[in-house]
Amino acid sequence: MKQNLDAAGLRDPGLRTAYAACETFLRRRNSAAYPAARSLLPPGRRPYWDAILAFTTYVDDLLDDPAVPVEERAASYDGYTRRFRLRAEGREPWPDPPDEGALLARAFADFTATWRIPGASVHLFLDTIRTDLHVTQYPTFDDLSRYITGVCVQGSQWGGVLFNPRDERAAAAAASAMSFGLQLTDYLDDLREDLADGRLYLPLEDLDRFGLCRAEVERAAETATMTPRLRELVRFQLHRARAYLDEAARWRPLVHPSMRELPRQYVALARAETDRIARDDYDVFHPSRRRRATAAVRAAAALGAARVRARASRLSHAVPVPPTATGERS
Incomplete structure (x- = not known):
């Protein structure tokens, strides 16, 4: 993990913790495709790959939990994505100490800033995946x-x-x-x-x-x-x-x-x-x-x-x- 973070040029302790949380989250999900695909990337790309998969998987989980009523899922999703947008835009500070969702969101926000991902693309994803509710x-x-x-x-x-x-x-x-x-x-x-x-x-x-x-x-x-x-x-x-x-x-x-x-x-x-x-x-x-x-x-x-x-x-x-x-x- 440390080697990959170093190779990616990630030195800020808070960001290192956030990206490490993405890897931990994905390994806990035990997706066979995750480590297999990841191993084909150069070490310096792997933390960013983790951020994409972890964030998108996390929001999908918020929407798809059948044990939670649809109204509650909608409220959780809307609250999470609203806070993500505010924090990614610098209008609200990242929490300290952060929970898992905040760590994944912070890593993804850093990925989008570093690699200049258009905000419209992120918003399109968040708006479209929400339609899974209905x-x-x-x-x-x-x-x-x-x-x-x-x-x-x-x-x-x-x-x-x-x-x-x-x-x-x-x-x-x-x-x-x-x-x-x-x-x-x-x-x-x-x-x-x-x-x-x-x-x-x-x-x-x-x-x-x-x-x-x-x-x-x-x-x-x-x-x-x-x-x-x-x-x-x-x-x-x-x-x-x-x-x-x-x-x-x-x-x-x-x-x-x-x-x-x-x-x-x-x-x-x-x-x-x-x-x-x-x-x-x-x-x-x-x-x-x-x-x-x-x-x-x-x-x-x-x-x-x-x-x-x-x-x-x-x-x-x-x-x-x-x-x-x-x-x-x-």
Whole structure:
């Protein structure tokens, strides 16, 4: 932890504590994807990556706790994000001693200042993810696209700035395509779970395209029955996801050579998942255990090879220094 903070140029004790809290929070969440992805980044980028994931995960948790009434979740979320905005803008001091939420917010605020993340992008994320409290379906793909853009694309583009892209606009477009491809695939994998939580991420216009309605999809999920029309809908959505992933493949060569392995692995793993769903004959309710096990073994092997390449690239290509430190960092 100390090595990463030093490499990031973080010297202020309060900020070091805040960034360290992000890593601790994410490790406690025990997300397998967190340490795997993080290990492909240069040490000096890892604290910033932690800040993005920790803050976005924390606010998502505030909105998604089913044990808490919606009204209470809304109040907690609105209070937290209001304080974040005031403190990030310097209109209210950071608390001393800080609680966990304040630590994560302070690290994220420093990340956005250091890497010059537009305030409009942060506000778009915060405003869009709040719709999880009341939106349970999306009439059109355009409606779903606005949600993915607000919640997922912003985070991908924040992470993308850490990769020192040589063409910022093209890299941002590729990162956006990555978000769409990954999310559309996840929505298929999580269809049954999402419906159990009362949410449907397949646009109603696409259901109608294949002669389906939400009630039919819900019944299929409850009984784990893939109907012919639902199978065709999954095929259609998977084809859409693959088109985005083809576009996302342009991301890797657009970023600094020392940081290309993370975009490469995101695209490769998402593509592998689309291939697995296709080999399962588009049955998202009964994934083949053998295919999943094979995919996990291949992913682990690919990650090991990626780590070797990432280390070699950092030796061959000097990692750019983070932007000039902001006032409270030094």
